[in-house]
Amino acid sequence: MITPCWDVLGIGIVAVDDLLTVESYPPSNTKTPVLEKSRQGEGLTGTALVAASRVGARCGYGGVLGEDDLSNWTEKELEREGVDCSPVIRQADARPYHSIIVVDRTNHTRTIFYSGAGVAVRPVEEIKASLISRARVFFMDHQGVGGMLRAACIAKELGIPTVADIESDEHPQTDELIERIEHLILSGDFAYQLTGKRDPVQAIESLPGYRACTAITAGKEGCWYISDEQPGRVQHQPAFKVEVVDTTGCGDVFHGAYAAGIAWGWSVSKCICFASAVAALKATKLGGRAGIPDRDTVFQFLRAKGHRSFNSS
Helix, strand or coil, rough: CCCEEEEEEEEEEEEECCCCECCCCCCCCCCCCCCEEEEEEECCCHHHHHHHHCCCCEEEEEEEEEECCHHHHHHHHHCCCEEECCCCCEECCCCCEECCCCCCCCCEEEEEEEEECCCCCCCCCHHHHHHHHCCCEEEEEEECCCHHHHHHHHHHHHHCCCEEEEECCCCCCHHHHHHCCCCCCEHHHHHHHHHCCCCHHHHHHCCCCCCCEEECCHHHHHHEECCCCCCCCEEEEECCCCCCCCCCCHHHHHHHHHHHHCCCCCHHHHHHHHHHHHHHCCCCCCCCCCCCCCHHHHHHHHHCCCCCCCCCC
């Protein structure tokens, strides 16, 4: 029997955001000074893995990066966060998603200029049982649906749970992929678009496939979910009340914390509660990753909220 190297192995979207803060967004054909600039890592899978790592999970990333500055920065940043990048495939002309974001300090708006040029997916033939078997949980998003379908099938054969964050149905096989995911967590907006239902309970009940957990996150409204622990019953996890500064990345963080809990063998309800707390704490600081807490901080927060089942171990 293979001893897992990682609690969570992810293959999917990573991104680099360069943020420029200005006093106010300028009109055309003018100049304006940049007040602050910073570079941050983003992406559905990238941020989910960072969140899982911050709360104590051993994580690996197996996407495709290039030899450019953005790729090197991305790998260095993931490694700095404790995410093992040894499964990464290097492809000379590949690169992560890249955005330049202009932040208007006066009007509190963001203008995003993004590029997916050079973004590459892990080839289907490189989605192998020898890789997936080294993880307790396999995490994916909607990048490279064909490969993710293969991964989902391999994971099921190996008895390895899959957790997914799907935000696009442009690929014709998206419905097939959704049916095969064991733990599917969707944003409310995408779930409503996918099902045509505006009620979270009806949306959950309309999603195809039978799985261990189907969940819909809806920001300050909380999370609705149904699991095989209580079949046929849609449950609601209220959002934790915090002083919100920035909700960027909260959904990605929720996914990563949830995946970590599944890897540790927790119940779905405990994973949902934990993920909700991690996402709430992240929202108290600016940026998609800066506010992600460690596990002891989350446990302390939950115990203060009356959740005595969480301890510091």
